[in-house]
Amino acid sequence: MSHDLSHILNHLGEDRELYFNAVSPPIIQTSNFVLPSIDALREAMQDELRHHLYSRGNNPTVEILRKKLAALEHTEDALVFSSGAGAMTSAVVSLIEQGDHVICVRNPYSWTKHLLTQFLPRFGVTATFVDGTSMEAIEQAIRPETKVLFLESPNSMTFELQDLSACAELARRHGIFTCIDNTYSSPLYQNPADFGIDLVLHTGTKYLNGHSDVVAGVICGSHALIRRIFNRVYMVWGPLLGPSDAALMIRGLRTLPLRLSRSDSSARILVERLKNHPAVEGVLYPGDDDFPQAELAKKQMRGAGGLFSILLRERDRRALCSFAESLERFLIAVSWGGHESLVMPMAAFYDMPGKPDPDHPINLVRFYIGLEDPDLLWEDIRKGLDKLYQR
Numbered sequence: 588m589s590h591d592l593s594h595i596l597n598h599l600g601e602d603r604e605l606y607f608n609a610v611s612p613p614i615i616q617t618s619n620f621v622l623p624s625i626d627a628l629r630e631a632m633q634d635e636l637r638h639h640l641y642s643r644g645n646n647p648t649v650e651i652l653r654k655k656l657a658a659l660e661h662t663e664d665a666l667v668f669s670s671g672a673g674a675m676t677s678a679v680v681s682l683i684e685q686g687d688h689v690i691c692v693r694n695p696y697s698w699t700k701h702l703l704t705q706f707l708p709r710f711g712v713t714a715t716f717v718d719g720t721s722m723e724a725i726e727q728a729i730r731p732e733t734k735v736l737f738l739e740s741p742n743s744m745t746f747e748l749q750d751l752s753a754c755a756e757l758a759r760r761h762g763i764f765t766c767i768d769n770t771y772s773s774p775l776y777q778n779p780a781d782f783g784i785d786l787v788l789h790t791g792t793k794y795l796n797g798h799s800d801v802v803a804g805v806i807c808g809s810h811a812l813i814r815r816i817f818n819r820v821y822m823v824w825g826p827l828l829g830p831s832d833a834a835l836m837i838r839g840l841r842t843l844p845l846r847l848s849r850s851d852s853s854a855r856i857l858v859e860r861l862k863n864h865p866a867v868e869g870v871l872y873p874g875d876d877d878f879p880q881a882e883l884a885k886k887q888m889r890g891a892g893g894l895f896s897i898l899l900r901e902r903d904r905r906a907l908c909s910f911a912e913s914l915e916r917f918l919i920a921v922s923w924g925g926h927e928s929l930v931m932p933m934a935a936f937y938d939m940p941g942k943p944d945p946d947h948p949i950n951l952v953r954f955y956i957g958l959e960d961p962d963l964l965w966e967d968i969r970k971g972l973d974k975l976y977q978r
């Protein structure tokens with residue numbers, strides 16, 4: 588059968604005859620596997636990625652998830668991790684040697700930035716952060732020792748895009764590996780491997796699991812690169828996802844298209860209304876026709892999902908925090924991609940004792956639109972905005 592989306596999410600990798608014809612795959616809760624002979628043991632030791640020898644390397648429940656994720660991202664193979672941060676770190680570390688250089692887009696996810704500015708410099712690896720909307724800026728940052736170009740398109744706060752095929756082409760010419768954090772789009776709305784990107788990374792914590800009850804990470808890529816990550820990092824650091832969490836993720840994936848299209852259509856309704864409210868200065872959403880890179884978004888993305896930011900006219904920290912607190916249908920929280928709508932005002936991170944102010948403006952408020960009724964969500968935001976405007 589062809590690997591269409593319905594087949595991938597509902598059936599691919601699930602060999603039901605192996606487990607009593609159960610519809611739902613079993614959670615193979617085991618650390619260890621028995622081998623029938625010494626020859627079989629020797630064979631499994633040769634290739635732990637393919638055989639069932641020990642669950643730090645491979646586990647049948649986790650393997651079902653890996654097959655689905657690889658198919659979703661149009662790649663040959665995938666590995667899953669105990670967190671998105673673990674996936675990002677493992678990808679970069681597997682590609683570099685001491686003294687190498689990494690180019691990364693400005694304002695990546697906070698712990699990706701920490702990896703490149705705090706962790707890797709201890710091992711002689713340096714990083715340059717560039718404006719990813721400019722191919723010239725990326726090209727100018729290339730050095731003889733540059734080994735990785737790390738993209739996040741769009742990022743999860745201000746949503747700048749990179750031209751994926753131009754980046755892949757430039758990197759290939761210079762012998763540089765390309766990685767992308769594809770969490771914002773999920774595999775449903777963007778497949779970077781189709782544009783020539785080498786490694787496609789996700790946190791499974793957001794849309795892929797989608798129910799705010801698992802922390803997980805994903806790397807999708809060629810057989811050769813996945814094997815390289817497995818041998819160089821995965822088996823050494825042991826950042827595996829356990830079979831119980833893998834089973835929850837398989838369950839979450841069943842409804843990925845339904846959840847994502849609901850979040851996407853609700854976000855579009857809210858963005859339109861927000862743009863017309865006098866308390867709002869601007870809206871940042873790659874799915875909006877007024878988005879600065881709307882053309883590029885249309886070229887490489889099929890949708891935008893539920894995450895966007897607004898810029899308010901208000902600049903007062905307390906007023907901005909009170910606005911967020913006044914919302915009754917939005918939870919104040921980090922993360923996103925679950926069933927529940929969230930709000931995160933940048934103002935919350937200003938004037939923190941002993942910490943520099945954030946790089947993002949104080950009047951930026953990030954919203955995540957979950958699965959609730961968009962009209963009720965709008966009524967809630969509108970009340971808060973009216974109050975701000977009347978101040």
Ligand SMILES: *Cc1c(COP(=O)(O)O)cnc(C)c1O
Pocket residue numbers: 670671672673696742743768770771790791792793802803804922
């Ligand atoms: C949440 C997030 C991560 C980190 O994933 P964890 O599963 O929390 O480790 C990485 N990138 C982006 C864009 C994220 O939103």
